[in-house]
Amino acid sequence: MSTAENAISQGKIYSSEELEELHRSMNARAKRKKQVRTVCLMAVNLVVCLFILFPLLYTVSVAFMPSGELYTMEMNLIPSHPTLENFKQAIEKIPLMRFVLNSFLIAGCITIGQIITCSFAAFAFSFLNFKGKNVLFMIVMATMMVPGEATIISNYLTVSSWKLLDTYIVLILPYLTSAMGIFLFRQFYMTFPISLYESAKLDGCGNLRFIIKILLPLTKSAIGAMAVYTFINAWNMYMWPLLVTGSDDKRTVQIGISMLNSVDAQSITQMLAGVVLIILPSISIFIVGQKQLIKGMFSGAVKG
Numbered sequence: 001m002s003t004a005e006n007a008i009s010q011g012k013i014y015s016s017e018e019l020e021e022l023h024r025s026m027n028a029r030a031k032r033k034k035q036v037r038t039v040c041l042m043a044v045n046l047v048v049c050l051f052i053l054f055p056l057l058y059t060v061s062v063a064f065m066p067s068g069e070l071y072t073m074e075m076n077l078i079p080s081h082p083t084l085e086n087f088k089q090a091i092e093k094i095p096l097m098r099f100v101l102n103s104f105l106i107a108g109c110i111t112i113g114q115i116i117t118c119s120f121a122a123f124a125f126s127f128l129n130f131k132g133k134n135v136l137f138m139i140v141m142a143t144m145m146v147p148g149e150a151t152i153i154s155n156y157l158t159v160s161s162w163k164l165l166d167t168y169i170v171l172i173l174p175y176l177t178s179a180m181g182i183f184l185f186r187q188f189y190m191t192f193p194i195s196l197y198e199s200a201k202l203d204g205c206g207n208l209r210f211i212i213k214i215l216l217p218l219t220k221s222a223i224g225a226m227a228v229y230t231f232i233n234a235w236n237m238y239m240w241p242l243l244v245t246g247s248d249d250k251r252t253v254q255i256g257i258s259m260l261n262s263v264d265a266q267s268i269t270q271m272l273a274g275v276v277l278i279i280l281p282s283i284s285i286f287i288v289g290q291k292q293l294i295k296g297m298f299s300g301a302v303k304g
Helices: 003-009 016-063 085-093 096-127 133-145 152-161 168-175 179-189 194-202 207-218 220-235 239-244 253-261 268-299
Strands: none
Touching: 016 268, 085 096, 085 253, 085 268, 096 133, 096 168, 096 179, 096 207, 096 220, 096 253, 096 268, 133 179, 152 168, 152 239, 168 239, 179 220, 194 207, 207 220, 220 268, 239 253, 253 268
């Protein structure tokens, strides 16, 4: 117990100056405790953060490391002679920039398509009344429990019969909507009173105009969250592009980067340099949109 607390507990009578001094002493001690607790929490967070990010940081370090430094008995965590040669060889060995452009095109089209289709479907489930609406919504949500591997063969046979293999359309078409996106937009729309839609109808506003002019401007946070979530998932697709593409003109970065790990010319430093190049866009988009992603995910959690 401090001197100030001991003095107060004894019930002594103090002057106003002494009480003020005791009060300052207690506040200073509480402030010191808070500062120590904050420093300890920051130290723990920093250790955990470094532990989680260590594989990524080591990947970046190896990407700048000459092969001679990596294939040694010493544990070289930081390159002694950083070089950009690994990035140059990775770009020259495979058409990496072409793969990046393909992934940007495919991920961008999927993102825009899901925002449009999911917002329209969520509008129907939120504002329109039709028979079997709740049952249909439950069926849509049930599809989230079906793994993608369970439908990949049937999807492949379908697009194969349509002669769409090795095209941009086959990479985009199966992912133009998602149950997750419908659920996200619906939960956000449910926070709006039905009177908003009824008032718009009385003013002669059609459903399409109501969505474009009223709903979408009010759901920027949900759109931002959906865009970040969908783009990253589309960018990281591997199994479906591997199955339906066969030429370098249509391959995505996740498929193309595996070409750096070929048996004939295997180089870990070059492969990791390519990995660093392809994860930069997704990490950048996540860093820029993380606040929007969190805000959009929780914006529809509380109604009212």
